[in-house]
Amino acid sequence: MTTTDLRARARIDLGALRQNFGVIRDAVGPDVEVCAVVKADAYGHGLWACMSELVEAGVDRVAVATADEAVAAREVSADTPIVVLGALTERELEVAISVGAEISVWDEGFLTSVAAGSVREGTTTRVHLKFDSGMGRLGAQDPERVASLAETAASSEGIHLEAVWTHFATADELDGPGADFLRAQLDRFLELGEGLKATYPGLLLHAANSAALLREPDSRLDMVRPGVALYGLDPFGKNPADRGLEPVMKLVSGVASIRVIEPGGTVGYGRRWEARAETEIATVPIGYGDGYRRGLSDRSDVSIGGRRFPVAGTVSMDNIAVELGPPGSSGVSIGDEVILFGGDDAERILAEELAGTLDTINYEITCGISPRVPREAHGNRE
Numbered sequence: 001m002t003t004t005d006l007r008a009r010a011r012i013d014l015g016a017l018r019q020n021f022g023v024i025r026d027a028v029g030p031d032v033e034v035c036a037v038v039k040a041d042a043y044g045h046g047l048w049a050c051m052s053e054l055v056e057a058g059v060d061r062v063a064v065a066t067a068d069e070a071v072a073a074r075e076v077s078a079d080t081p082i083v084v085l086g087a088l089t090e091r092e093l094e095v096a097i098s099v100g101a102e103i104s105v106w107d108e109g110f111l112t113s114v115a116a117g118s119v120r121e122g123t124t125t126r127v128h129l130k131f132d133s134g135m136g137r138l139g140a141q142d143p144e145r146v147a148s149l150a151e152t153a154a155s156s157e158g159i160h161l162e163a164v165w166t167h168f169a170t171a172d173e174l175d176g177p178g179a180d181f182l183r184a185q186l187d188r189f190l191e192l193g194e195g196l197k198a199t200y201p202g203l204l205l206h207a208a209n210s211a212a213l214l215r216e217p218d219s220r221l222d223m224v225r226p227g228v229a230l231y232g233l234d235p236f237g238k239n240p241a242d243r244g245l246e247p248v249m250k251l252v253s254g255v256a257s258i259r260v261i262e263p264g265g266t267v268g269y270g271r272r273w274e275a276r277a278e279t280e281i282a283t284v285p286i287g288y289g290d291g292y293r294r295g296l297s298d299r300s301d302v303s304i305g306g307r308r309f310p311v312a313g314t315v316s317m318d319n320i321a322v323e324l325g326p327p328g329s330s331g332v333s334i335g336d337e338v339i340l341f342g343g344d345d346a347e348r349i350l351a352e353e354l355a356g357t358l359d360t361i362n363y364e365i366t367c368g369i370s371p372r373v374p375r376e377a378h379g380n381r382e
């Protein structure tokens with residue numbers, strides 16, 4: 001396939017996003033709310049297009065990490081409930097309240113600020129009390145403290161006690177001690193949550209991220225908070241197709257130049273790649289400035305015309321070189337589309353594969369695609 005633009009672009013398949021949402025909706029059934037996590041610009045996929053699609057598909061709520069993200073999400077949809085999961089300063093809290101976001105709380109002083117800010121704004125803010133059942137980052141560690149916060153919240157003007165929630169540390173570990181720890185966290189949370197629910201009927205309990213909701217039905221409770229799986233990335237780092245998930249992002253660029261390198265000739269910074277025989281090299285305008293990481297130098301493949309070719313030498317800021325083999329053998333021409341990862345052909349390269357090479361997780365691959373790369377959404381909304 002020939003491309004009209006050579007520079008790197010991220011194609012965002014909204015049909016795949018909708019399919020992945022359907023997989024999660026079907027898994028949890030109609031009685032469990034789906035709160036789509038769209039923080040970090042929808043894991044690098046582009047908030048506007050992704051959230052619009054999810055709203056149209058019937059998502060119940062969305063979750064973000066920061067006040068600015070809440071503002072951006074409110075611009076996408078005037079009436080979708082938005083939950084802020086992260087910690088906020090007083091100033092950020094004001095911003096979040098002003099767009100009607102629901103707020104995570106684990107501290108008495110902060111709860112007072114939410115109440116005061118809401119009264120000033122003439123509004124009622126829904127709060128989600130966070131219990132630290134074992135992640136050890138944010139949330140109240142003592143269940144008694146959560147119960148006391150609930151009591152205060154339930155009687156405060158400007159506040160509606162909406163939910164109590166927690167977050168798992170090891171949901172992606174399918175076996176070993178991680179599996180037991182997930183169960184222990186869930187049990188601690190249920191002990192607290194079920195008690196509170198008896199006192200406050202209508203209180204929502206939520207805990208499960210993608211990994212937990214897929215592997216542990218008991219963790220789904222009243223609402224699930226999937227992020228990564230919605231984007232067609234496997235939370236366990238395996239092939240997303242095994243769970244019916246389709247990658248939403250396809251990172252592409254084009255062949256800008258083709259040259260023959262004679263034996264002994266080298267390519268790229270540091271002369272890291274050297275031709276053993278006469279070899280054709282394609283230059284492709286994408287590099288670590290686009291988020292195609294330098295750690296992939298000499299270690300990854302790209303896909304051109306449904307075939308894999310190895311990256312030759314150093315990934316630079318703006319370009320990579322690709323080894324096409326003996327001159328004339330590849331059938332590749334200038335202008336051909338180069339797929340760095342994603343897509344649906346048989347030889348596709350998954351974000352999970354690049355993550356494995358880089359000793360990281362698929363989340364970091366899509367979140368790391370830089371703002372220089374335009375996101376081009378297509379699919380149902382085209």
Ligand SMILES: *Cc1c(COP(=O)(O)O)cnc(C)c1O
Binds near residue numbers: 039167209210225
């Ligand atoms: C990011 C996040 C999620 C989503 O997790 P995934 O693993 O991407 O499904 C859920 N809950 C909280 C608190 C988060 O920070």
